[in-house]
Every structure is written in structure tokens, then in C-alpha cells.
Amino acid sequence: MGSIAQLVERSGHIRKASGSIPDGPTKKMNELLIKYFVFCFVIATLLALLEIQIEGRYGWAEKLPTWRFRIKLVDLLPGLQGDFSGYHIYFFISVLLLLHVPFLFMRWDFHTELILLSAYMLTTNLEDFFWFVLNPHFGIKKFNKKHVLWHKDWWGPLPLRYYYSAFLWVVLFLIGFRFIG
Numbered sequence: 001m002g003s004i005a006q007l008v009e010r011s012g013h014i015r016k017a018s019g020s021i022p023d024g025p026t027k028k029m030n031e032l033l034i035k036y037f038v039f040c041f042v043i044a045t046l047l048a049l050l051e052i053q054i055e056g057r058y059g060w061a062e063k064l065p066t067w068r069f070r071i072k073l074v075d076l077l078p079g080l081q082g083d084f085s086g087y088h089i090y091f092f093i094s095v096l097l098l099l100h101v102p103f104l105f106m107r108w109d110f111h112t113e114l115i116l117l118s119a120y121m122l123t124t125n126l127e128d129f130f131w132f133v134l135n136p137h138f139g140i141k142k143f144n145k146k147h148v149l150w151h152k153d154w155w156g157p158l159p160l161r162y163y164y165s166a167f168l169w170v171v172l173f174l175i176g177f178r179f180i181g
Helices: 004-011 027-055 086-099 110-134 160-178
Strands: none
Touching: 027 086, 027 110, 086 110, 110 160
């Protein structure tokens, strides 16, 4: 058992002696990044399709028999207003836990955790967007403030929450992959 950093080091794409990444992209790092993005894209697509089957035209579990609650402090933050549903809490906790399956077979390490958390942020952001694009009741043309009432604050063509998630994803991704090993 080992960490992702140890596996990458053994693959030869990080020089152990200097601790630095060789100049220019390497084949191993490119393969790792391609796998990362393909995995996030595929999982986000499948989760969006599953959620479309469950919710249909009624986003944010509007018609599902689930409990809901609000956090007043969160409601004060632009782009994060709204209620939380039991359905979504369990859904997203399940996704987060499933992404941590690798730790059943390897030792936990900080950098791998950052990479997995970045994958979670990317996957959940893509999943939400794909829900609209792939949903026959919405589509890309109805992905706007007029038709998507549960995203209250928009900045340009996207809900403000997407920008928060994207920022957090970039930070986790860069730190996780930059300091690997």
C-alpha cells in the first residue's frame, strides 16, 4: 500500500533526488490528468442522468418526499441561499464517500485527499450543470435565471454558486497536483 504520490514517484515522473517535477509535461502526468478529467466527466454525467430520473422536471427535489431545513447564516451569503434537502445531503455525502474508496487500499495522505476533494468539487459542479443540459424538461436554452428558480444569484451566464465551487476546485486541484510527492 502507498499513496498516489508514491505510485507516481515509482512511475518515474517525479525525480526523488531533487523533489522537482521535470520540465514540461510528462507522459505519466498527462495520463494521470486525462484519467482524472475523464473520470470526473463520466461520473458527473451518470449522476446527472440518475438525478434526472429521480427528480424529473422538478429540480432541487421540489416534489420529492424529503425533509428540508435552512441555515440562516448560509442564507446571508450571495449565491448560497435556499434550503437543504435530505435527499441532496445523502446524495452528495454518498458521492464524497465513494470517491474515498481508494483509501481502503492505500494509506491516507494529505495530497491524495486534496486530489479526491478536487475531484468531488469538479464532479458535483459538472453534475449540476449536466442535470440542466441533459434534462429533457430544461436543456441548455432554459439554463438561466428565468427558468432555474432555485439558483437565486447569477453572475453572467452561471449561478454564483458555480463560481465558488470552481474557485475551490482550482485551489484543491493545484495544491493537490503541484505538491504531489
